[in-house]
Amino acid sequence: xxxxxxxxxxxxxxxxxxxxxxxxxxxxxxxxxxxxxxxxxxxxxxxxxxxxxxxxxxxxxxxxxxxxxxxxxxx
Numbered sequence: 001x002x003x004x005x006x007x008x009x010x011x012x013x014x015x016x017x018x019x020x021x022x023x024x025x026x027x028x029x030x031x032x033x034x035x036x037x038x039x040x041x042x043x044x045x046x047x048x049x050x051x052x053x054x055x056x057x058x059x060x061x062x063x064x065x066x067x068x069x070x071x072x073x074x075x
Contacts, residue, residue: 008047016045019063019071033062 020030031041034055043049051059051072060068 006048009050010047012047013045013051013072015071016059016063019065023063025063030059030062034058 020026027041027045028038031038034041036044036055040049044051044055053068056068056072060066060071063071065071
């Protein structure tokens with residue numbers, strides 16, 4: 001039986017990981033702050049699920065950014 005490949009909803013947010021490192025935060029830290037599981041957080045950052053606007057704003061603030069647009073680069 002062949003496994004079905006998951007489709008991305010959007011490109012991964014590459015800059016988020018860099019800002020996590022700069023802020024000293026792990027995926028687990030970010031997920032807990034947003035009140036979601038670590039797997040759900042990874043799916044959202046890697047493009048398999050969508051972040052809501054409130055989640056994006058909250059995450060940006062948690063990572064020390066003023067504007068959420070700064071960290072949600074896809075290319």
